Amino acid sequence: EVQLLESGGGLVQPGGSLRLSCAASGFTFSTYVMGWARQAPGKGLEWVSSIISSGGSTKYTDSVEGRFTITRDNSKNTLYLQMNSLRVEDTAVYYCARVLSGTYDVGDYWGQGAQVTVSS
Amino acid sequence: DTVMTQSPATLSVSPGETATLSCRASQTVGSNLAWFQQRPGQAPRLLIYAISARASGIPARFSGSGSGTEFTLTIRSLQSEDVAVYYCQQYNKYNKWPTFGHGTKVEIK
Numbered sequence: 001e002v003q004l005l006e007s008g009g010g011l012v013q014p015g016g017s018l019r020l021s022c023a024a025s026g027f028t029f030s031t032y033v034m035g036w037a038r039q040a041p042g043k044g045l046e047w048v049s050s051i052i053s054s055g056g057s058t059k060y061t062d063s064v065e066g067r068f069t070i071t072r073d074n075s076k077n078t079l080y081l082q083m084n085s086l087r088v089e090d091t092a093v094y095y096c097a098r099v100l101s102g103t104y105d106v107g108d109y110w111g112q113g114a115q116v117t118v119s120s
Numbered sequence: 121d122t123v124m125t126q127s128p129a130t131l132s133v134s135p136g137e138t139a140t141l142s143c144r145a146s147q148t149v150g151s152n153l154a155w156f157q158q159r160p161g162q163a164p165r166l167l168i169y170a171i172s173a174r175a176s177g178i179p180a181r182f183s184g185s186g187s188g189t190e191f192t193l194t195i196r197s198l199q200s201e202d203v204a205v206y207y208c209q210q211y212n213k214y215n216k217w218p219t220f221g222h223g224t225k226v227e228i229k
Contacts, residue, residue, distance in 0.1 A: 037164075045156070045164060045207055045220040061217055095163055100175075105211050105218040106154050108175060110163040 002026040002109040004096045009114030016086050020114055022079040022096030030074040033099035036081050037107060038092035038116075047105050048094070049081065059104075064090075086118045122147050122210050126221035132229040139195040141224045143208035148188050152212040155184055155193045158223075159204040167206075168193065195226070203228055 008020040035050040049070040069082040097107025123146040133139045155168040166175040168184035181196040205223040
């Protein structure tokens with residue numbers, strides 16, 4: 001059974017940093033593209049970032065480019081999202097997702113999410 | 121970015137009836153269209169990809185259709201467990217970035 005478990009969320013002040021982790025199990029993590037999506041309170045979904053299986057290529061939505069960094073440790077079956085220079089508008093539930101094979105940004109399995117609140 | 125417009129915003133359907141959800145793209149997305157279900161308090165769940173391919177474990181009463189810029193998700197024999205918000209997503213690599221619609225909320229009448 002595919003399982004994705006996010007951790008590291010919390011309350012942070014504007015301009016602060018936070019690192020999310022996603023522990024994966026139930027599949028061969030090192031062979032899948034992985035990604036992060038988010039959902040602001042009462043809003044829809046937004047795809048935030050993707051990373052290929054080797055970690056050698058990443059992409060980001062414009063609003064987080066230069067502030068967020070996605071990485072992975074295939075030896076630990078763990079995905080990360082380092083979030084710097086956080087803004088109020090980054091407040092959201094952040095979901096870790098395994099990406100559907102043959103695509104780069106369609107999540108076929110999602111974690112339960114980690115709440116990130118940016119507020120003074 | 122490609123704007124995805126879903127209609128209606130809310131749909132009330134009687135149990136056992138059929139729900140028809142629409143999704144329109146501001147530019148062609150080819151066959152790169154997916155549908156997700158998000159039940160209250162839960163994470164999204166992939167239902168359909170490539171317009172009409174059902175994801176693993178998805179019942180046959182969920183079906184997708186359409187082409188180019190106009191797409192439809194059909195839910196037959198609606199059940200109480202189908203109460204959720206449904207999102208479409210385009211993932212055409214030529215359209216800069218994947219984008220989601222704002223969702224259609226399906227309720228039981």
